[in-house]
Amino acid sequence: MSFLPxxxxxxxASLDDVAKALGVSxxxxxxxxxxxxxxxxxxxxxxxQCAAEMNYQxxxxxxxxxxxxxxxxxxxxxxxxxxxxxxxxxxxxxxxCETVSSMDYDVVVAxxxxxxxxxxxxxxxxxxxDGVILTRSVINDPAVRLLKxxxxxxxxxxxxxxxxxxxxxxxxxxxxxxxxxxxxxRGCSRTALLLGNKSHNVNLSRYNxxxxxxxxSGKAFDAALIYDNLSGRRAVELAVGEIINKGCDCIICGxxxxxxxxxxxxxxxxxxxxxxxxxxxxYNSPILQSYTPPITAVNADPFELGETAARTVLSLINDxxxxxxxxxxxxxxxxxxxx
Amino acid sequence: MSFLPxxxxxxxASLDDVAKALGVSxxxxxxxxxxxxxxxxxxxxxxxQCAAEMNYQxxxxxxxxxxxxxxxxxxxxxxxxxxxxxxxxxxxxxxxCETVSSMDYDVVVAxxxxxxxxxxxxxxxxxxxDGVILTRSVINDPAVRLLKxxxxxxxxxxxxxxxxxxxxxxxxxxxxxxxxxxxxxRGCSRTALLLGNKSHNVNLSRYNxxxxxxxxSGKAFDAALIYDNLSGRRAVELAVGEIINKGCDCIICGxxxxxxxxxxxxxxxxxxxxxxxxxxxxYNSPILQSYTPPITAVNADPFELGETAARTVLSLINDxxxxxxxxxxxxxxxxxxxx
DNA sequence: TTGAAAGCGCTAACAT
DNA sequence: ATGTTAGCGCTTTCAA
Numbered sequence: 094m095s096f097l098p099x100x101x102x103x104x105x106a107s108l109d110d111v112a113k114a115l116g117v118s119x120x121x122x123x124x125x126x127x128x129x130x131x132x133x134x135x136x137x138x139x140x141x142q143c144a145a146e147m148n149y150q151x152x153x154x155x156x157x158x159x160x161x162x163x164x165x166x167x168x169x170x171x172x173x174x175x176x177x178x179x180x181x182x183x184x185x186x187x188x189x190c191e192t193v194s195s196m197d198y199d200v201v202v203a204x205x206x207x208x209x210x211x212x213x214x215x216x217x218x219x220x221x222x223d224g225v226i227l228t229r230s231v232i233n234d235p236a237v238r239l240l241k242x243x244x245x246x247x248x249x250x251x252x253x254x255x256x257x258x259x260x261x262x263x264x265x266x267x268x269x270x271x272x273x274x275x276x277x278x279r280g281c282s283r284t285a286l287l288l289g290n291k292s293h294n295v296n297l298s299r300y301n302x303x304x305x306x307x308x309x310s311g312k313a314f315d316a317a318l319i320y321d322n323l324s325g326r327r328a329v330e331l332a333v334g335e336i337i338n339k340g341c342d343c344i345i346c347g348x349x350x351x352x353x354x355x356x357x358x359x360x361x362x363x364x365x366x367x368x369x370x371x372x373x374x375x376y377n378s379p380i381l382q383s384y385t386p387p388i389t390a391v392n393a394d395p396f397e398l399g400e401t402a403a404r405t406v407l408s409l410i411n412d413x414x415x416x417x418x419x420x421x422x423x424x425x426x427x428x429x430x431x432x
Numbered sequence: 433m434s435f436l437p438x439x440x441x442x443x444x445a446s447l448d449d450v451a452k453a454l455g456v457s458x459x460x461x462x463x464x465x466x467x468x469x470x471x472x473x474x475x476x477x478x479x480x481q482c483a484a485e486m487n488y489q490x491x492x493x494x495x496x497x498x499x500x501x502x503x504x505x506x507x508x509x510x511x512x513x514x515x516x517x518x519x520x521x522x523x524x525x526x527x528x529c530e531t532v533s534s535m536d537y538d539v540v541v542a543x544x545x546x547x548x549x550x551x552x553x554x555x556x557x558x559x560x561x562d563g564v565i566l567t568r569s570v571i572n573d574p575a576v577r578l579l580k581x582x583x584x585x586x587x588x589x590x591x592x593x594x595x596x597x598x599x600x601x602x603x604x605x606x607x608x609x610x611x612x613x614x615x616x617x618r619g620c621s622r623t624a625l626l627l628g629n630k631s632h633n634v635n636l637s638r639y640n641x642x643x644x645x646x647x648x649s650g651k652a653f654d655a656a657l658i659y660d661n662l663s664g665r666r667a668v669e670l671a672v673g674e675i676i677n678k679g680c681d682c683i684i685c686g687x688x689x690x691x692x693x694x695x696x697x698x699x700x701x702x703x704x705x706x707x708x709x710x711x712x713x714x715y716n717s718p719i720l721q722s723y724t725p726p727i728t729a730v731n732a733d734p735f736e737l738g739e740t741a742a743r744t745v746l747s748l749i750n751d752x753x754x755x756x757x758x759x760x761x762x763x764x765x766x767x768x769x770x771x
Numbered sequence: 772t773t774g775a776a777a778g779c780g781c782t783a784a785c786a787t
Numbered sequence: 788a789t790g791t792t793a794g795c796g797c798t799t800t801c802a803a
Contacts (some may be wrong), residue, residue: 107779107780107781108780108781109780109781115772119780119781119782120782120783123781123782123783124782127781127782129782129783130783137776151780152779152780152781153781154779154780155780155781156780156781156782157781158779158780158781158782159780159781159782159783160781160782160783364780399778
């Protein structure tokens with residue numbers, strides 16, 4: 094009853110076992126299985142069949158040792174518990190897993206707080222990954238520094254002002270254009286645009302999208318209603334004050350931090366949203382998700398972000414030519430704040 | 433300017449490099465670094481110092497090859513997108529990561545639908561993990577079958593009727609006791625208990641907890657208000673009907689599926705919660721999380737579940753003696769449904 | 772206490 | 788087209 098030859102003492106056969114069973118050399122088997130090097134059709138078939146019969150499964154670890162690869166992608170997730178409240182990261186992870194596993198890679202996760210990349214550091218030190226995906230953008234991210242120092246290929250889901258970082262994000266120009274057009278169609282004749290740091294490409298894209306939408310519509314926008322380089326609570330407050338005085342009926346916020354500040358400024362001034370003024374924003378982050386009233390915004394599909402990030406980091410690893418500027422689809426989520 | 437000797441061409445030194453630099457053998461260095469085998473204090477210090485100076489970092493992959501280990505734990509997360517809506521899994525994952533990384537293990541994730549364990553299968557086939565943590569209980573889980581077939585140590589976060597599976601869950605007896613006591617203190621004199629499959633240990637625990645609470649309080653319970661082996665929507669409906677006729681003022685549901693069914697039965701009968709009858713449940717799963725009115729329930733701390741699962745699977749892997757019955761702290765989350 | 776050597780399972784020159 | 792031989796970086800007998 095014990096030691097049945099055809100039994101599933103599965104996945105124990107090594108490449109060497111297959112070679113011996115066939116009376117050929119290891120390299121021959123290796124060549125067949127890896128598809129590299131020329132092999133006669135005959136031996137190829139012989140090997141394939143034998144490998145299948147023996148239920149041979151290559152040892153990825155050993156292959157990795159020999160090639161200095163791990164076939165693992167590191168994914169850095171936020172450590173903060175309250176960030177877990179939206180499905181964003183889990184859906185991202187799902188997209189990443191699905192994509193990398195189709196290339197026979199696996200995902201190693203590391204949690205990291207905004208100021209603590211120690212888990213990532215371990216993974217790098219232990220040589221557990223060939224590349225890394227950062228799932229959120231953090232100013233002055235220690236993870237970015239670490240990855241650069243160690244020359245690990247990585248991509249960031251989101252946007253940063255550091256142009257040397259490969260970023261995966263939606264097409265902000267087109268998204269902002271669509272958002273602006275929607276608002277125009279809703280009758281907003283005087284829409285303000287509140288943008289953050291001008292040197293940040295993403296803000297330029299939003300600006301362009303805004304302008305485009307106006308051009309398409311044939312209407313003219315009031316340049317005095319465009320604010321950029323807004324940084325800090327105070328700057329937004331001031332801008333909102335001015336905007337109100339200029340009689341605008343709608344605000345587009347370049348990001349959710351600006352939006353939160355604008356909302357609190359409006360609340361302070363007792364200006365009702367959306368009755369007195371409409372407001373819309375961009376986000377990938379959760380802080381607006383549960384706001385009252387719900388805020389109209391441009392949303393990225395986290396699953397797709399994950400997929401794209403995965404594909405991109407895999408190309409980086411394999412030195413394939415890849416498109417650094419990634420344009421992703423998005424979704425205009427119309428909520429009460431613009432009705 | 434190039435080739436500075438003290439430069440950070442970091443983490444490139446191998447064990448062999450250290451050995452040569454010291455004029456000792458690889459095995460000596462290996463012994464020192466692994467702490468195995470006797471080594472003179474003198475050489476030990478010498479090696480330690482040199483390794484530090486050379487910024488030597490052991491190659492975990494190579495070590496793994498030699499020891500047939502990976503120093504990775506697989507974590508299976510639900511694939512379904514709507515399950516991502518609660519922070520449960522992310523917090524679990526955080527607890528797991530934190531714990532395993534303290535033992536110098538890493539986490540490899542696999543997403544799995546209830547009926548599709550193919551990603552887990554890949555990870556096993558590729559020998560990427562030494563053990564696995566399942567983060568939710570699925571009836572007839574293909575993942576469980578797979579893990580057993582391959583003799584991979586694993587634990588389940590949650591409960592299952594399969595006693596051969598190591599389960600990490602809260603102490604249901606004590607939790608049910610506490611819940612019952614709370615309800616008694618709130619003046620519920622006729623509390624019904626609705627339990628699922630009797631052969632499932634967890635239900636016995638809940639039953640015992642219920643009885644204990646009554647005994648402690650000195651009051652007597654009505655055995656006619658205890659239902660077990662409830663399975664299917666119809667059974668719960670019938671039970672609820674009877675319970676109402678028997679004039680009970682409170683229902684404790686053994687799990688959230690039962691609770692959902694009981695709630696819909698009550699709604700059908702137009703019996704208001706909590707005005708006419710109070711109701712409480714147990715859960716680890718999200719389906720009750722967003723119910724109106726909010727449901728009082730016993731909650732586990734996902735972070736702690738993760739930590740414990742991680743510790744347990746690590747002991748399994750290292751053949752340490754471990755406690756199979758894991759009792760975890762929980763939290764009575766009082767909501768409107770019992771007020 | 773230490774060293775030599777074999778081996779983990781695979782890949783990749785270098786031969787033939 | 789296939790075999791031979793070294794490794795990859797570490798652990799682990801077996802000797803010394």
